[in-house]
Amino acid sequence: MTARQTADLIASHAAALTLFARQWCDSPEDAVQDAFYKLIRLRTPPDDPIAWLFKVVRTTAIDLGRSARRRAKREVAIARPERWFAEREIEGLDAEAAIAALESLPGEQREAIVGRLWGGMTLEQVAIVAGCSITTAHRRYETGLQVLRERLGVICPK
Known part of the structure; x- marks a missing residue:
């Protein structure tokens, strides 16, 4: 895939991909950027780059969302002050x-x-x-x- 083709895909689909990713994570731009990065790293371009991008964005956004929820859960657990006494x-x-x-x-x-x-x-x-x-x-x-x-x-x- 040429640089021009990649630029055209970014221009025409980045906004839609961002909106698509937003349903699974709070950092949809990261998911889209990661998908485009993976696309340009491929040796051979996918048969349908648009479908491929949406699939990769979906998977990445779901992973980012899960990761954020786990991190938030850990942060809440850590931020919760421990009781001074074991018994009430x-x-x-x-x-x-x-x-x-x-x-x-x-x-x-x-x-x-x-x-x-x-x-x-x-x-x-x-x-x-x-x-x-x-x-x-x-x-x-x-x-x-x-x-x-x-x-x-x-x-x-x-």
């Missing part, structure tokens, strides 16, 4: 309320509490991670715990 309720504590209370704390207090309680770190390790003194890490931890107790209505003996 821990010893009478509502996990959702605990998460909300933790998320409302200043980052430094939350970091100290999560590191200490769930990370099993010592206050010295919390201080190293936070880049502060042990005294500051302890103050952040205690202040954060006090705020959590108040927000969750938990009375804890000191």
